[in-house]
Amino acid sequence: MRAQEWWRRSTVYQVYPKSFKDSSGSGEGDIRGLTEKLDYLQKLGIDIIWLQPVYVSPQHDNGYDVADYCEINPEFGTMADFDELAKEIRLRGMHLMLDIVVNHSSTDHKWFQQARQSKENPYRNYYIWRDPKPDGSAPNNWQSKFGGSAWQYDEATGQYFLTLFDKTQADLNWENPAVREEVVKLMTFWADKGVSGFRMDVINLISKDQEFPEDDGSLPPGDGRRFYTDGPRVHEYVKDMYKEVFGPNNMVTVGEMSSTTLEHCIRYSNPEEREFSMTFNFHHLKVDYPNGQKWELMPYDFEQLKQLFSEWQTGMQAGGGWNALFFNNHDQPRALSRFADDGEYRAESAKMLATTLHGLQGTPYVYQGEEIGMPNPYWNDMSELRDIESRNMFKILQEERGKTAEEALNIIRQRSRDNSRTPMQWNDGPQAGFTTGTPWIKVDERYPEINVESQLADPYSILNHYKKLIALRKSVDVITNGRYERLDEGHPQVFAYARISTSETLVVVSNFSARQAVFVLPEAFADVSLEGSAYELLASNTETTPLLQREIELSPYASYMWVIR
Numbered sequence: 001m002r003a004q005e006w007w008r009r010s011t012v013y014q015v016y017p018k019s020f021k022d023s024s025g026s027g028e029g030d031i032r033g034l035t036e037k038l039d040y041l042q043k044l045g046i047d048i049i050w051l052q053p054v055y056v057s058p059q060h061d062n063g064y065d066v067a068d069y070c071e072i073n074p075e076f077g078t079m080a081d082f083d084e085l086a087k088e089i090r091l092r093g094m095h096l097m098l099d100i101v102v103n104h105s106s107t108d109h110k111w112f113q114q115a116r117q118s119k120e121n122p123y124r125n126y127y128i129w130r131d132p133k134p135d136g137s138a139p140n141n142w143q144s145k146f147g148g149s150a151w152q153y154d155e156a157t158g159q160y161f162l163t164l165f166d167k168t169q170a171d172l173n174w175e176n177p178a179v180r181e182e183v184v185k186l187m188t189f190w191a192d193k194g195v196s197g198f199r200m201d202v203i204n205l206i207s208k209d210q211e212f213p214e215d216d217g218s219l220p221p222g223d224g225r226r227f228y229t230d231g232p233r234v235h236e237y238v239k240d241m242y243k244e245v246f247g248p249n250n251m252v253t254v255g256e257m258s259s260t261t262l263e264h265c266i267r268y269s270n271p272e273e274r275e276f277s278m279t280f281n282f283h284h285l286k287v288d289y290p291n292g293q294k295w296e297l298m299p300y301d302f303e304q305l306k307q308l309f310s311e312w313q314t315g316m317q318a319g320g321g322w323n324a325l326f327f328n329n330h331d332q333p334r335a336l337s338r339f340a341d342d343g344e345y346r347a348e349s350a351k352m353l354a355t356t357l358h359g360l361q362g363t364p365y366v367y368q369g370e371e372i373g374m375p376n377p378y379w380n381d382m383s384e385l386r387d388i389e390s391r392n393m394f395k396i397l398q399e400e401r402g403k404t405a406e407e408a409l410n411i412i413r414q415r416s417r418d419n420s421r422t423p424m425q426w427n428d429g430p431q432a433g434f435t436t437g438t439p440w441i442k443v444d445e446r447y448p449e450i451n452v453e454s455q456l457a458d459p460y461s462i463l464n465h466y467k468k469l470i471a472l473r474k475s476v477d478v479i480t481n482g483r484y485e486r487l488d489e490g491h492p493q494v495f496a497y498a499r500i501s502t503s504e505t506l507v508v509v510s511n512f513s514a515r516q517a518v519f520v521l522p523e524a525f526a527d528v529s530l531e532g533s534a535y536e537l538l539a540s541n542t543e544t545t546p547l548l549q550r551e552i553e554l555s556p557y558a559s560y561m562w563v564i565r
């Protein structure tokens, strides 16, 4: 493996700064708060810290609406605070990854403020403007991912501008070389400050079909329409960014790929393509979307979850791509509540999900709070929620989809991005040690028993389970390079797979149910002298670990990882 692919053995920790740690008493997390917690992340074994947007922003979409790409939002601190953070991260041998949000900017950005002044303004074509249809309606029927039309009418110049997300997030026009030059400049600014990598927000949306075709509904529905994903020039644009910034600075990069395909992700992440280091795809996080619809409810499809993991493991391996592995992020409900049990078997479930994910090929991402088993909070009413997507959908579900207020609230409770945005729970003190002020969003009431401090000393805590997994990835080569092979064939409760290399075999067996399960290893393992094998065991739900044998019994949400040599 080429030295520059050090990140294939790394683990990334995702920090949602608004909810991580508040050092000032403002009720919102800030940069200095993160700096205070670097020793905690270093002891966990974290290699890369992904810091989500802290740029100047009106915060309509919590920072994903950027109004100045090279200045720090005063709510998060100062550039001096940022420089201190970057220095302290480097001193601890860790790396800093920043979020780059360049599919769109805030309408508060000075580029947009210029562009909207006149059709002749030099910044006009930094954005996507189109004339109304003859009847005055929007240029086409594209819908924003946050609900409503993706086109906003600008009275002053009599044109519409494109907003694939909130109406205050104007899509940048990547067809314009001046925009591409601006992006290279802003990324170089942060690379020159010692940032080691970038997470590229919805980067597969930047190239649009310049015909702006109507959405004829022929493509599979989803949270992102396929017709504006992976557009005609997207790989060209990404290769340019690699050539100008990622390559010369030897950066680790991850593309967030909404509604993408395996074929594109191979192209985006095969090192020979010189595009990204790795990609996020979301297909495994839609197995509880009826017909791909996020805002409808159904139990998740366990077999589909396993099939998707297997398809992407074998497909990306065959194509030389590299997966960003994740179950959680700031846009998703907590996986613990979604795919397992956040009640009686909370600890077992959290460790089972961790073992299942961290044995796969790719670079694992730990989202803040995941490592201590934070579940979805309980939302009493809509006044407690902050997310723009959730607030828009509460209206749309009632006004356009015939739901009662209670039905809409119930859907929001399960789907809202705020489920993952409540403050990090540090201890059992006031506001879970997150702030001495009033938090911008409520702290989950279970923080007295679910917090970092209560788990640090317990060698069998969820937190220390993550620590073991992160360390194992660095010492056991088969986790990075082993061939993936699914071992269960449609087992109703168990997901089992192996990772195989010439010298080692990893076996992971996980019970995704609240019932006792029995799993029999396939014939191929018959001749492995299991009792005599040298193996390290990583059990998730007991303090002792069973010998690997053909027939494995698993208690509710138990999972085991064996390394056989």
Ligand code: TEU
Binding pocket: 061, 064, 065, 101, 145, 165, 201, 202, 223, 224, 258, 294, 330, 331, 332, 389, 417
């Ligand atoms: O999210 C991309 C995106 O498509 C999200 O809308 C996500 O798929 C959806 O919420 C899941 O249902 C990125 C950022 O992660 C998100 O926080 C931003 O709101 C969005 O882009 C716009 O920048």
